[in-house]
Amino acid sequence: MPHTRFTKEFQDEAVQLALTSGRSRREVAQDLGVGLSTLRHWLDRRREREIEDPPAERQEDMATELKRLRRENEILRQEREILKKATAF
Numbered sequence: 803m804p805h806t807r808f809t810k811e812f813q814d815e816a817v818q819l820a821l822t823s824g825r826s827r828r829e830v831a832q833d834l835g836v837g838l839s840t841l842r843h844w845l846d847r848r849r850e851r852e853i854e855d856p857p858a859e860r861q862e863d864m865a866t867e868l869k870r871l872r873r874e875n876e877i878l879r880q881e882r883e884i885l886k887k888a889t890a891f
Contacts, residue, residue, distance in 0.1 A: 816841060817844050
């Protein structure tokens, strides 16, 4: 069986279709004439890229979430200190 190379644009469009079409990965792969494992590999690669270099809107979300978690963490530290002092009495 010959090894077919797909263009980057084709791979990106296939991934976008798999993520947004509402159809199963298997159906998308069959319609595009690629193997299911190939489509999964493209999806995994995109997920890894997004983790390493998230889009700008996700970076803002992550920064907001980090700020919220730090604030929550500080409140929990303060509450723990209050409970430590209360148990000392």
